[in-house]
Amino acid sequence: MTNRERTLTRDVVAHQIPSGDKHTLHQGDQVFIHQVLGGSYTVQSDYGLFRIDGKDGDSIGEAVIDNTVKAATLDGGAPDPEAVWAQLRQVFDPEIPVNIVDLGLIYSMDISKQDDDGHRVDVQMTLTAPGCGMGPVIAEDAKSKILLVPGVAAADVRITWEPPWNQSMISEEGKMKLGLI
Helix, strand or coil: CCCEEEECCCCEEEEEECCCCEEEECCCCEEEEEEEECCEEEEEECCEEEEEEHHHHHHHCCCCCCCCCCCCCCHHHCCCHHHHHHHHCCCECCCCCCECCCCCCEEEEEEEECCCCCEEEEEEECCCCCCCCCHHHHHHHHHHHHCCCCCEEEEEEEECCCCCCCHHHCCHHHHHHCCCC
């Protein structure tokens, strides 16, 4: 499903990789699809590498990706923690074909009940490198996916640098995908 050349059928806002800056790619521009993971498309144009959201898949002749979560809530309307983890496994650094959970970037995930009886999810995560401009984009992607889980009323995803990330934090599955074992 990767390595396909496409012509944009309409203007689309995309995030440049690795800076995370928003840019408009224009109708008629040629792009080359490198990766389709986690509900987004990593494409290359004459201007560099970009991430296009799944909701804009039609702009490159691909399916619009539906990120609807089908999960039940627990007693009291609390979100199912497994559904939250499943959503976090749908978040990818656009340059690495391993999700942020298997990369070992998630340090904690906590669910708490709010005063209004809604539930809040707080996530502490890191990045593979402190200078990664895509960090805020990845964190926002994680937040938006968490908010799709039934029972979640609010979410906060914070980037931290302590402890520093290293390759030993990658799961066995992630290491296999990256060819590290």
